[in-house]
Amino acid sequence: MSTEGTVLSDVRPAHSHRRSAGFANTLRGIYIVWYRDLLRYWRDRVRAVVGLAQPLLFLVVFGAGLGSSLGGSFGGGANGGASLSYAQFVYPGVVGMAVLFSAIFGAMSIVWDREFGFLKEILVAPIDRSAVAIGKALGGATQAMIQGVILLVLAPVIGVTLDLGTVLLLLPFLFILAFALSAMGVALASRMKSMQGFQIVMNFLMMPMFFLSGSLFPLTGVPDWMAVLGRLDPVTYGMDPIRRIVLGATLPPDAVNALGLTIFDQVLPIGVEALILLGFGAAMLAIGVANFRRRD
């Protein structure tokens, strides 16, 4: 094939499409960074589904194993009537776990991109670098939310009733949890130079955050220190509304309420929990943006 005749036709001045409004520029940057993350997620969908193996393992091992030794009326005892198996109790926690894990691993793609050079391509682009941090946080959050939603198909097997309204109500809460954790991952990954370093830090954070969040056991009747730590754990404010919404159609309202997270014996409304988590996510995102804007 001869390319001798190829003439790059466009000779309009290179400046013409550079001076678009800064805000529109940033939105465009956020969109394309988010879009690339989803494109990669879709291309790697087999691996994404395999990533659900760990939450499923927790569900099976804890649900069946721990469940049988705890007996059949978990969590509902206080209210008499409604009874709840441990598998039913732990199921929303496992959905939250899938969100937690994939949000954090999603942020690892930043370290990955740095190691493989692609991050440079993004960082030299004529967009505000806040777009990179925000796009990455939203991309990771979207993937993590999808991972959580996939696990919802197991509800009938566990004996949890889900209706469309429940699922629709659940989506924003899944997303807020995913966003907050993804933003935390971005804040950390923005300073990390090596994959190993990121993995070590993440393992130190992820497991305690998961265990203390009330996902495997309720934060009532635990030692005081754990009750305090659990309430300092941002994941707690994501797990609790997820559990209350997922079990909403299975249990009577006051039984659901009895499961709710309390602060000074007051059950927190799920909206307040969402706001706490959003605040945490916004703070983390601000750190991530500041880190990305730094130039040596």
Next chain:
Amino acid sequence: MTGAQGDPSVITATGLVKNFGPIEAVKGIDLDVRRGEIFGFLGPNGAGKSTTINILCTLLKPSAGTATVAGYDVASQPGEVRGAIGLVFQDPSLDANLTARENLAFHAFIYGVPGDERDARINEVLEMVELSDRAKSVVMTFSGGMKRRLEIARGMLHTPEVLFLDEPTIGLDPQTRRHIWTYLRKLRAEKGVTIFMTTHYMDEAEECDRIAIVDGGKIVALGTPTELKAMVGGDVVTLATSDNQAAAADIARIFELEPTIDNGNIRVEVKDGAEFIPRLVRETSVPVTSVASHRPSLDDVFLKLTGHAIRDEAAGSTDHMRMFMRARGGSR
């Protein structure tokens, strides 16, 4: 067209300094690159080439000094500079999980190439680097040379005024290197784009219109390859003898020249090599085992100016390391 378009200088730098803690990587560089030229930055690894290019591309802030690219200040107008330049990095920077077309589409989008021009522009640059038939292949399946070509295509996608290339042919085989040069010359001819590149390959530097020779964070010489080679007087004669020390002393005494001993050979610059060799063999007392005369190369210029060779052996081993890292998908 902007006012900057009429200005013959497209890159300027004055007293550029960059310190990394106590290390001075760039120690005061002045530059004036003209519109439409191919400008080479030649020097060994660690001479400050990549640091300089990273400052010009707004990836690093200068510790002192100023620089402008396409009329914009690199420190205060990084966004404008980034929009006006294309970049091909030393290490690969493609998303290997996406196709060639997707990589280009990402770039077009993030650089704000208008939607109605995007596809045509992508087709054009793909055709330019002869990758049209591989547009839908995932980049993971590309050879090193193909990736490099795709990166050059990507660097040109948003019609930049200056294309920066940091060691663009490092680790590529000679045939691929020639190929890349064909594209670069075609680009300059057709688009009038200014090309600024760093290299430590002498033969590559020969292809440039002008070269700055960099060593230890400073420009030690600047000019066309011909001008630079004229700095070495006449021819370069290299010879080996049974006693190099004694022979060098002889040459210095009899011919009043300044021989240097390098790598087991005596090296001396003379006006006319063909005329000098018979006299040399006749008049020195030490037996000559081999002798050769050649026109000065940029290697000779570099050696003369810095007192040391560009250390291609050392560079060669980092090249191999780099290729190895590339092969296993890492960087550095």
